[in-house]
Amino acid sequence: MKTTNLLKLSVFLIFIGRAWQHIFWDAPFRTFFWNESLLKPFVEKYLNISWTNYVTSPQTDAFIQTCIQANGILYAIAAFCAIIITKNNKKAVQIPIFLGGLGLVFLSVLLAKEKFYHIAQFFEHSIQFGLPFLLLYSLHHNFEVKKLVLTLKILIAITFISHGLYAFGVYPVPGKFIDMVINIFGCTESVAISFLYIAGILDFLLAILIFVPITAKYALMYAVLWGILTAIARIAANFYWEFPLQSLHQHVYEVVYRIPHGLTPLMVLTGIVIYWKQNKLVSNVT
Template sequence: MKKINLLRITVFLIFIGRAWQHLFWDAPYRSFFWDEALLQPIVEGWFHTSWTSYVTSPKTDAFIQGVIIGNGVLYLLAAIITLFINEKNKWLLKTPIYLGGVSLIFLAFLLTKEKFYHVAQFFEHSIQFGTPFVFLYSLRENFSKQRLVLVLKILIAITFFSHGLYAFGAYPVPGKFVDMVIGILGCTESFAITFLYIAGILDFILAILLFVPRADRYALIYAIIWGLLTALARIFANFYIDFPLQSLHQYLYEVIYRLPHGLVPLVVLLKMKNYKEVIFSN
């Protein structure tokens, strides 16, 4: 039960972090609704409105903002329900969690669209959009623990491998990655780039070792530590003592929805330990 509770808390953090983002800040829905190549034929053909009028209309902006707020409400509802859903009431309460998971997949697509359709950008969010569905699966009466662990390992491997592609330099290294390393370690830019390069290589190794017997435990321990550190780095690198509350409000939600990058490996590690206890007890 404790391990299921940890998975529950993980899903709650994903949803509440995204709810915070959507209700108080912004999300990249304009990259979809202002995509001229995609929507101009619909806007001008179906609604008989010029593209210029559409993108400059206050009603369009209000609609997009409404979509963002609406998704924020969905995430908030899913977060609350995650705390109370169980095997008996899942048939009644599972829909918001399911819809929230689908919305997270679409959000990952929008973030990928903003990054010129870098495939790694989409799969970097695998833990975030995949864990809610794993949680719903765990509520089944006869769910397979082995299958649950395998799926979570796959989500971890894809997330860390995709993150490693950016740190390694397979894609342009994000400036915010470099700035965070410099801000936290107080190092030079060249050292920060080298540090990220090594971190990327370790992410690749981790993705392989997760599926190697005996070595997987150590890969999970590394994933727990690195996942939590990269999440907490968002607030450490952007916290200003002169504006403490503003700093927390602006960046803490990024920490919250990334904490599962360290918590999901912890769930897997605890479940693997449980397997060993069952084997030896038999």
């Protein structure tokens, strides 16, 4: 089934991209481990050290970095499992995928905490942390294409709305969004902000139109294009010919785990075709 293959590929890309990030670069784990209001009582009572000594300790930093890289290894294992998993071997390989999915939820919470608990920052990653669990569902004996398609549409809508809230300016427009537009198009800051404003409006419209039968196909085609282009924009805006390998190493992983933002609406398109064919076959039989 094409939809299931795309789902496997998407989950692989999400996990391998995050593995690359965690193993070679960084992740916001310090947002949790340096949370004074949450951890200070535990640190001072059970570790018997002051909070100041805890947050400035090289051992603490080394421990946090080890946790980040350990999660990267988990994501790498989960990526491999996502490619090889089938109904026959799912009992043996589904655990890393499930744990990796939980890790992505936790990562999204940390990213939201970094942005003062902006709810949109958490839900902007809905596709990324939702697809691993949908992959496991697709291998369940009660799996239905119709339910999968509906859930994928919901994930697309939530992701695009969340992205749109930033582009439209409901939340402060991220400087990196503006910089990417300027670097790619060579425009002024005011033009970049206007471009993002329009993109935000289109994000909101898309979230509605994918549920309207007469417009769903065209809205999903736009979502495929926009999802892939916004993923590629990460490297297009940050590639320097003077340092090609370093540029790729530093930013390609961002492209990799965002490509599923374009593959997910493509899954919906193929899933709708499959569901339609199944229903047509049943009606012909009856």
